[in-house]
Amino acid sequence: MYGEGILKGMAVTLKHLFKKPVTVQYPEERAPMFPRFRGYEFVWYEDRCTGCASCAKYCPLGTIRIETETEPDPNVGDRYGLKVFDIDTGRCMFCGLCVEACPYDALFMGTGFERATYTRPSMVVHIDELRAAKKKPSAYARPHLHGINFEDETSLSSEEAGR
Amino acid sequence: MPVDRLATGCQPLGFWDGMGLWEQWGINFFPRLGDTMCRAMGGATPGGIPDWLIFAILGLAGAFAVVNVAMLGVPYVILLERKLLGRFQHRVGPNRVGFFGLLQPMADGIKLMTKEDITPRVADKLVFSLAPLVFVVPVLLMFAPLPWAPHAVLADLDVGILYIVAVTSAAEIGVFMGGWSSNNKFSLFGAMRVVALVVSYEIPLVLAIVGVVMLTGSLNLAAIVEGQRFVPNLLWQPLGFIVFMIAVSAELNRAPFDLLEADSELVSGFHTEYSGMKWGVIQIGEYAAIIGFSGIIATLFLSGWKGPAPMPGYLWFVLKMGMIISGFIWVRATIPRLRVDQIMNLGWKFLLPLALINIFVTAGEILAYPDGLPVWLIPVNFAFAAIVVAVAARLLGIQGQPRQVVPAPPVFETMASS
């Protein structure tokens, strides 16, 4: 019969009228992030970082800026002291190549995604911020972190984060 | 006694009387509200306010009330549309402003009023500013003869339905003015389309009404409601109802006939250049037209203020209007838009013959049973309507024109001329 197709379509929309909406009411409800989510709040362990700048080299956009100085302590030996470690998250595309490239597992992707700011300069994450930030590393390129659950106040030390 | 004369003959008084009554169920909350108001103003006392002033005041108050019901209804119809569309689309719809998003219309209104009102430099400024008014005023005039409850008619015109048809087609002049004066090609397309659309769909719209008018024998809307004694006209006039609903969708520029706004083709058609409250007035006009036309559908086909349970007449009326509006929204959520030539085909080759067939069949039925139609005609009518629609659709359908041969040489000479 003519009009049957229209009626069938109307039945489909009517069926959806009585279904529960799929919308997630964001600020109150949150969709779960998966462990490998490549997010903001890069996790950086200074004690592991040698200042080799592999991450900076592998970044396709050159968003990581590293300046080093000779380590004043002669006992440490195989590493540089870090003066500057800036990640320009305004240009970062979160491809995760820096994390993959890091030979000492010092850099991890973060799990956060709420870091809206008003100015571009404030999107540059400086070394002090990286030191002070809560460390909630993502499991991206670090499969051993799979399954870790982060509470609000968790902050993993470099031993807990593992290799 | 002047008051008695007023109470029987004066429409403003009748309107206020009707709003206070549950007359049909014998319950009387505000007996003769109009009379009471008249007396309170000193209408009956010699040397008080003159009668004509009382008429004028009560009439204006009635008009004010009805227009405001329409205007207040608009934001909530928009909200209902957004909520329902949301649910049809498996999402929530607006729910952040106020409880369940009930304050959303307020927020929208404030936003529209504070928005910059842009008039394009090349627009025809007078016509551009006038168009929203020309669009909205006829729509508001449409509410005058709507019967909200027994006697609650602002203007109990004997030619009520004719008046409505005449007035509403004037609104499209506003659309054309807006589209033309914007000096925008998309607007012009929208304006041209609306002229074609309205010319085509007014005719089946009017012809579909004729069946109802023949059944009742009156053009008066209140008389049409009274004439639907036991069953609504829908049961006697299924074919007319189908034609009328389709024609009304086109008249209201609702999906699937929204091609004068056609957001995916014409950006937003005739109101592409409008912003701020001018745009807001156009929206009010569109949605007020939806309210008004659903009121007319309720009156003509669904027995207006009458209902099977004891409720005030205007509640029944508003309930039926709400159902019809929800139906429009449901259609909008499902059906894609027709093309221009297909719409013309549908109007002239499908609806017009159907409306004529409906008139002939109704006339025959009335001739055969002048003392009232027998009940067994209801299923016959429905079967007949289904058969006619199926046959007409198979024969005519909505096939559009095929691809047109363009013999002309290319207009753009170079591909790099930009």
Added chain:
Amino acid sequence: MTLKTEPITVNIGPQHPSTHGVFRLRVAFDGEVIQDVEPVFGYLHRGSEKLAEERTYTQVVTLTDRLDYVAPMTSNQAYVLAVERLMGIEAPERGQYIRVMMAELMRIASHLMMIGFFLQDMGAFGTPLMYTFREREDILDLFEMVCGARITVTYMRVGGVQADLPPEFTPALERFLAKIPGQIDDLEQLLSGNEILIARTKNVGLLSAEAAINGSVTGPALRASGVDWDLRKSDPYEIYDQLEFDVPIGENGDNYDRFVLRLEEMRQSVRIVRQCKEQMPGGPHRLELPMLLRPPAGDAYGRVEAPKGELGFYLVSDGSIAPYRCAIRSPSFINLTVLRDMLIGWKLADMVTIFGSLDVNMGEVDR
């Protein structure tokens, strides 16, 4: 007095609701009928091919995400296949299976998006779009699970994929596979029988097989015209020759065929994903390669059947760490060559549906 008429020239785009990005059409109308069309593009040009010459082979993968941002996985796949050919290596079997699985999931997502926007262009107010986006969300969730991002996946690597499937992936995929056929049916029921849709699409925007072949059209647009050409069958890459699936073919090459064919392709993709899941072998997902690749000097062309057609990467290596030249054969761009001939003679309303039925992605057109 004689009256003169002349066509009205309308500039559609670059900002227009249905040009799917920043695409511009200069159209000459006679009334509603299209007299001539001039497509203008380049508004989204980002110089991906030139940028690729400045990046190492691994870094270029991030650029390919941004070509066809509706189907990044297949762009990744085409690129890594080209590099693998250049180096003369092949990914381990598990890696290939994962890649094919991801590419097919991507095809479903891309077709879902095309169907949603196609029907939206036709004026079905948002409903099909919302339904298709709801289902696409599940696929993007799967991607986030395996690689941490939803759109800019950067998942495939030369010699395999970046990471193995996580443990929660298989149950989630099973849930998705159980759900998606019903949802495709829903979508079909919603509109494909609709009389208005049939009137709008049947015999509209005809593309003959000859014209399609002459215009180098590939992908669903070509198959809808009745040409049996699918790289997954015609030139099987990776493990497609071990999988069972059909290539749906259209008859007339009209809008309706292009629409229905995509629905059918989604069903076939579900079949492929299911087979991949069942046959998934063990072993490594990735070859042990250094991050800095130095392929031998030479050139190679890697191509895949992307959701929009044949996507190819032509790479020239001079033996250094970055490609000497990277040329991209993007299906969207080449499918646009037939647009002018398809549009002339139709009406304004058909313009958006024909354009939508070709499923063009501006990120890929302008590169």
